[in-house]
Amino acid sequence: MTVAIKFKRTPLALILGAGLFTGVLTAAEPEQPPFTPAQEARIGEVAKAYLLAHPEVLVDVSRALQARVQEKQQEAMTVAVLHHQNALLNDSGTPSYGPADAKVAFIEFFDYQCSVCARQAPVIESLMKANPQVRYVFKEWPIFAQRWEASLTAAKTGLQVWQQKGADAYLAYHNALYATGHNEGQLTQSDITRAAAQAGKLKGKSDDMLKVLSRTDALAQTLGLRGTPGMIVMPVSGATVGNVTVIPGGADQATLQAAIDRAADAENTDRQGHRVLR
Secondary structure, three states, X not given: OOOOOOOOOOOHHHHHHHHHHHOOOOXXXXXXXXXXXXXXXXXXXXXXXHHHHOOHHHHHHHHHHHHHHHHHHHHHHHXXXXXXXXXXXXXXXXXXXXXXXXXXXXXXXXXXXXXXXXXXXXXXXXXXXXXXXXXXXXXXXXXXXXXXHHHHHHHHHHHHHHHHHOHHHHHHHHHHHHHOOOOOOOOOHHHHHHHHHOOOOOOOOHHHHHHHHHHHHHHHHHHOOOOOOEEEEEEOOOOOOOOOEEEOOOOOHHHHHHHHHHHHOHHHEOOOOOEOOO
């Protein structure tokens, strides 16, 4: 997704540069423009010629701007996480797996029809085996529901399995759906039925789960997530800007492990993430 941002242009660098040649203006001297119209025109010509001869400069500038925008977005999302910790960690309608007294939580916003989520699933499964001390929170976020009905059906069924059959049954259902390899519109009702059948017969209507999905959608929007997967690693208590990691997209196991280690070491870091000697 391309983000368009408008910057207000302030000719501070030009003013400072001109001061090197014109000297310090006194109160009695009227302020003069840094360049004459002819000089400005010539500067424009030189700049244009240079950029045409070195277009790679524009690529570098574009990358730097994009990196800066992403950094600002990351900072904003991290602050939002700190403001909504209870909704992230303590929604009883949200599936979770792991010890109740875990010190670190791994939270994923996902859609069963998302191809990136599908590639992320085995990575997270491996991460869970390596870190059984972490609590994993699964935020069903069917963002492709308008395109593919199975997106919504799978999410609602998953919440039913969680509420009626518990954590083990939910995790088995979750992994079984991804194991089909069916995403981007390929997931079928038969896939969902077979995966849910492992947990046994479900009671009631899956539409009862819409309130939970609505809460999750509102939370994702508030956090600034723009798509799936969206992953958050944070300490269950003592979360700060320095020990919370927000990953809007996929990541390898090493990156996720580093985030878990950072969150686990929360008591030994300050608010900016710097290590504190005790």
